[in-house]
Every structure is written in C-alpha cells, then in structure tokens.
Amino acid sequence: MNAPQIISLGCRMNIAESERMRAMLAGETDLVVVNSCAVTGEALRQTRQAIRRARAAHPAARLVVTGCAAEIDRAAIGAMPQVDGLVANAAKLDPRAWNVPGEAAPLAPARTRAFIAVQNGCDHACTFCVIPQGRGVSRSLPIAAVLREVETHCVAGAKEIVLTGVDLTSWGHDLAGAPGLGVLVRAILDAFPALPRLRLSSVDGIEIDAALFELLAHEPRVMPHLHLSLQHGADLILKRMKRRHSRADAVELVARLKALRPDVAVGADLIAGFPTEDEAHHAANLAIIDELDIVHAHIFPFSPRPGTPATRMPQVPRDVVKARAAELRARGAARRAAWLASLVGETLTVLAERDGSGYAPSYARVAVPDGTAAGTLVDVTVREVREGLLK
Ligand code: SF4
Numbered sequence: 001m002n003a004p005q006i007i008s009l010g011c012r013m014n015i016a017e018s019e020r021m022r023a024m025l026a027g028e029t030d031l032v033v034v035n036s037c038a039v040t041g042e043a044l045r046q047t048r049q050a051i052r053r054a055r056a057a058h059p060a061a062r063l064v065v066t067g068c069a070a071e072i073d074r075a076a077i078g079a080m081p082q083v084d085g086l087v088a089n090a091a092k093l094d095p096r097a098w099n100v101p102g103e104a105a106p107l108a109p110a111r112t113r114a115f116i117a118v119q120n121g122c123d124h125a126c127t128f129c130v131i132p133q134g135r136g137v138s139r140s141l142p143i144a145a146v147l148r149e150v151e152t153h154c155v156a157g158a159k160e161i162v163l164t165g166v167d168l169t170s171w172g173h174d175l176a177g178a179p180g181l182g183v184l185v186r187a188i189l190d191a192f193p194a195l196p197r198l199r200l201s202s203v204d205g206i207e208i209d210a211a212l213f214e215l216l217a218h219e220p221r222v223m224p225h226l227h228l229s230l231q232h233g234a235d236l237i238l239k240r241m242k243r244r245h246s247r248a249d250a251v252e253l254v255a256r257l258k259a260l261r262p263d264v265a266v267g268a269d270l271i272a273g274f275p276t277e278d279e280a281h282h283a284a285n286l287a288i289i290d291e292l293d294i295v296h297a298h299i300f301p302f303s304p305r306p307g308t309p310a311t312r313m314p315q316v317p318r319d320v321v322k323a324r325a326a327e328l329r330a331r332g333a334a335r336r337a338a339w340l341a342s343l344v345g346e347t348l349t350v351l352a353e354r355d356g357s358g359y360a361p362s363y364a365r366v367a368v369p370d371g372t373a374a375g376t377l378v379d380v381t382v383r384e385v386r387e388g389l390l391k
Pocket of ligand 1: 123129166
C-alpha cells in the first residue's frame with residue numbers, strides 16, 4: 001500500500017480536516033487513518049464498521065483512529081483488535097502527533113469548492129449532544145489565517161468558499177473585540193473581489209449578527225442558502241434541548257430574510273422523537289417544515305448519547321421515533337420536490353464539478369452540459385427535474 005488511506009466520516013469539519021491530513025501524511029506508507037464520528041449511535045456504528053472494513057482491506061497496514069469517536073468512546077475504540085493507535089481530535093492536524101516533519105498540516109488546495117473550518121469546538125450544552133466532549137471548547141481561526149487559506153484555494157482555482165465550523169456563528173467570540181461572523185465574511189469578500197461565491201454551512205439562527213444578516217439579505221456573492229441548526233419545531237422541546245431559540249425566532253428570521261431575498265433556500269437539521277415528545281410536539285415539528293419552506297431537510301432520529309442529560313429523560317419508543325423520522329422525511333421530500341419543480345424554466349448559474357453536475361447558488365443540484373470542466377461557472381436553463389436533479 002503506497003499512499004495513506006484517509007477514511008472520513010461525519011461532518012464537513014471532518015472532510016476539511018481529512019484533506020489536510022491527506023496532505024500532511026502524503027509521505028507515509030502502509031497507513032490507514034479513520035477520521036471518525038460519534039454524533040449519533042448510528043454514526044458510531046458506521047465508524048466501527050469502517051474500522052473493520054479498513055482492516056480487512058489492509059491487513060498489514062498501521063490503522064489509526066482519530067475524530068470524535070476516538071475522544072468520546074476512547075476506551076472502546078482503542079480496545080478494538082483492528083486498531084493500532086488513537087490520535088486525539090485536537091492533535092490530528094499536528095505533525096508531531098504522527099511523527100512526521102513540518103510545523104502544521106499543509107493546506108490541500110481545492111480547485112472547485114473549498115471548505116474552510118474557521119471555528120471549532122462548542123461552548124453550548126444542548127442536552128442531546130456529545131460534540132463538546134469530542135471537540136472541546138469553542139475557538140476561532142483569526143481573520144488573517146482565514147484569508148491565507150482563502151488565498152491558497154483561490155490561487156488553485158476555487159470558485160466557492162464554504163465556511164464551516166461546529167458552531168459557526170460563535171466565530172470571533174474568543175478573538176479581540178469579539179467580532180461577529182459578519183465581520184469575517186465582509187473581510188473575505190473585500191480581500192478577494194474576484195471570488196464569485198461564498199457559502200455558509202450550518203448556522204444557529206439566533207446567533208446571526210446584524211452585519212451577517214445584511215450580507216445574507218443583499219450581497220450577491222453570499223449564496224442565498226441558509227442551513228439552520230434548528231433541531232425542533234416545538235418550544236417546549238427546544239427548551240428541554242437547551243436550545244437558545246424559540247419557534248417564533250426561527251419563523252421571524254426566515255420571514256425577514258425572504259422578504260428581502262425571496263430566492264433564499266432554507267435548510268434545517270431536525271431531530272425526531274426527542275425524549276418526552278408527544279403527538280402535538282411532533283405535529284409542530286412537521287408543520288415547521290412548511291412554515292419555513294425548508295427545502296433541504298436533514299432529519300435525525302433521536303439517538304441517546306452516553307453522558308448526555310437527554311439520555312436520562314423519559315424516552316420515546318424506538319418504533320415511534322423511527323415512524324416520526326419517516327414522516328418528517330416524507331414532508332421534507334414533498335416540500336423539496338415542489339421547490340425543484342418551481343425552478344423549471346429558471347436559468348441558474350452552476351459551479352460544475354467532476355461528475356457532470358454542480359450546485360446552483362440555492363444549493364440545488366443541477367446537471368451541466370457534457371464536457372463542462374470542473375470549476376467552471378455555467379448558466380443552465382432548467383428544462384425538467386429527474387430523480388432530484390435539475391436538467
Ligand atoms: S450548539 Fe448544541 S448541538 Fe451544536 S455542537 Fe454545540 S452542544 Fe452540540
């Protein structure tokens with residue numbers, strides 16, 4: 001086995017970090033790295049499966065696990081016979097942790113879309129979440145460091161920068177003057193006037209600062225795509241989750257934004273079957289998909305995570321959790337299908353990727369003409385929707 005195998009599970013943070021580990025470990029041989037996830041019981045099951053499969057595929061290689069599972073379930077993962085070693089999440093981009101030369105993991109320049117992790121960790125304590133255990137306290141990448149990363153990707157040809165983080169909208173709170181995320185977005189757009197597209201990954205609506213709202217509402221280079229870490233549509237459940245927003249806050253935010261930018265596409269993370277959730281709470285969860293016009297719905301069946309307060313609350317039976325998740329997915333799919341159908345006849349500017357398709361500003365997936373080079377921005381007039389792809 002020549003080049004190291006980096007297996008990435010979970011979130012965009014892990015994807016961005018895996019790209020940097022790939023560059024940092026390029027000189028290593030017979031090495032398999034599993035960059036793991038433990039956000040849900042299912043994610044942990046997939047991590048274990050990935051470890052077993054990697055060992056079966058590479059019986060003689062050194063297999064090292066990093067990522068949130070290596071933090072949260074350290075003893076259990078470390079005890080797996082397939083595993084040779086663990087590297088702490090906070091050390092995975094440190095060459096010393098891997099005994100390789102260098103000061104820091106080099107950037108892996110992206111040629112189309114570049115994910116930049118500008119924030120890590122989290123200071124909140126949502127009652128269902130283990131991420132703070134896996135990624136530690138919230139910390140921000142200073143503006144100068146972010147601009148250096150943007151430059152590296154733009155020089156390599158990237159046309160879209162995606163800002164990502166664990167709790168993205170808390171970026172800056174630990175920096176001098178506690179700037180809001182809007183300051184960072186403005187700084188990137190000013191420093192790179194030729195950068196066509198900047199996208200935000202998941203944000204906490206209640207933490208959107210005034211400057212960021214203005215950019216989302218009026219700046220054409222900021223993509224009209226708002227993915228909310230919403231989690232639920234019922235206020236009592238939001239309280240029991242220890243979320244910082246109410247249903248009304250989310251409704252008001254989206255209404256205000258859509259009034260200024262009608263083409264903004266809303267996405268949201270929603271949990272089904274949170275402990276104590278009754279039929280009325282579930283109905284409120286279903287209804288918010290329509291009320292916010294959520295066209296990118298990410299539905300998560302509640303998963304009890306060890307050491308979280310939600311695990312000690314009265315649980316909803318698993319079959320009910322699964323049934324409610326299926327209902328939410330069906331509602332989300334219907335909303336999405338209606339939205340995609342409404343785009344027929346529109347001309348969309350698409351950033352082409354290698355597979356013959358790409359994303360529109362609203363994050364709709366669109367087929368591009370044959371032979372369109374990856375990294376090219378191309379206008380496509382939508383004629384039809386086929387299996388969720390605009391053509
Ligand atoms: S904000 Fe809540 S859900 Fe998000 S990472 Fe922090 S604790 Fe977890």
